[in-house]
Amino acid sequence: xxxxxxxxxxxxxxxxxxxxxxxxxxxxxxxxxxxxxxxxxxxxxxxxxxxxxxxxxxxxxxxxxxxxxxxxxxxxxxxxxxxxxxxxxxxxxxxxxxxxxxxxxxxxxxxxxxxxxxxxxxxxxxxxxxxxxxxxxxxxxxxxxxxxxxxxxxxxxxxxxxxxxxxxxxxxxxxxxxxxxxxxxxxxxxxxxxxxxxxxxxxxxxxxxxxxxxxxxxxxxxxxxxxxxxxxxxxxxxxxxxxxxxxxxxxxxxxxx
Numbered sequence: 001x002x003x004x005x006x007x008x009x010x011x012x013x014x015x016x017x018x019x020x021x022x023x024x025x026x027x028x029x030x031x032x033x034x035x036x037x038x039x040x041x042x043x044x045x046x047x048x049x050x051x052x053x054x055x056x057x058x059x060x061x062x063x064x065x066x067x068x069x070x071x072x073x074x075x076x077x078x079x080x081x082x083x084x085x086x087x088x089x090x091x092x093x094x095x096x097x098x099x100x101x102x103x104x105x106x107x108x109x110x111x112x113x114x115x116x117x118x119x120x121x122x123x124x125x126x127x128x129x130x131x132x133x134x135x136x137x138x139x140x141x142x143x144x145x146x147x148x149x150x151x152x153x154x155x156x157x158x159x160x161x162x163x164x165x166x167x168x169x170x171x172x173x174x175x176x177x178x179x180x181x182x183x184x185x186x187x188x189x190x191x192x193x194x195x196x197x198x199x200x201x202x203x204x205x206x207x208x209x210x211x212x213x214x215x216x217x218x219x220x221x222x223x224x225x226x227x228x229x230x231x232x233x234x235x236x237x238x239x240x241x242x243x244x245x246x247x248x249x250x251x252x253x254x255x256x257x
Contacts (some may be wrong), residue, residue: 002200004193007156008059012237018092018217019240022196026060029132029154029245034067036152036247037102037128044101044127048077048213050091050115055152057106060132066121076100081107088115092122102128109134113143120147128152141253152249157189160257161246162215165228167199175228196229231233 006012006021007029037044038246047068051061058080065075077098081091092115095103105115105125111133120127134140135153159176169175175195179187204220205211224233224242231242248255 002197004190004197004237007057009237009239010059012053014171016238018213020198020200020220020234020240021245022075022193022240024100024231024240024243024245026056028154028243029065030063031059032128032245032247033152033154034064034071034073035153038071040127040185042127044073046074046076046098046100047073047102047104047159048079048095048098048100049089050077050079050081050083050095050103050105050107052083052107052111053080054083057108057132059219064106064152068102073102081111085111086114088118089122091115092118092124095119095126096122096124100126102126102130105131107131107134109137109139109143113140116147116151117142126231130154133189135250136248136255138186141250147255148250148253150249150251152247154247155189155248158246158255158257159249160193160255161230163197163226163228163230166201166225167227168202169195169199169228172228192229196227199227199229200232 001018002020004022007023009024009025013021049061049065051057065078068077079091105112113132130152132153136155137152141148161172163172165171176187200220203223204216208215208219221234232240233242234240246257248257
């Protein structure tokens, strides 16, 4: 089994010999985000976190806290909100009171659109505003327009990346072109990750020169190549250990890498 959506280490640490994932560990996407923030002329000194109370968002938020504190940033708040929250006024008001340099909110598309709207309504700002995973989807930009400007997000893949791959697609640019032609919309990182799973199967079957599950599994575990999606190499627990994180910032209805 090759999964396109597993970014948390906990999903791979139960001893499953036949489980692989194309996404790298959540920490790998957080590290470049913090590095980018600390490279500013006025790096953040404090941060506040709000996380949706589920496995992925808590895991990525805990990783953000760990990496940020290692970089010397003081995390002054770590709050959790219920899945399906429709009004973030209480969370945003707390941000306004705490006045952190960096606001980090982890959740999903509709929640993060609502949280961003609430921030604008309550006039809450920070040196840096980062969210995951909504801002990597074009629906986030469409839902907010100019209010999405300057929001940053960590992610595993984006259509503006420029990977040249040893696979059926040949390059990220060609993959995006073919995807748009086939489905009439823009691919997000989950679409690309799912396509990368198919590339992994193809590579492993060709390497094994067999359809025997054990031989395919062993061939898959030994893969080490660059795909349209980026580097793919599986570590001891089956998670991709080669894929670096990408930092995006929205400006004028597009993403800057």
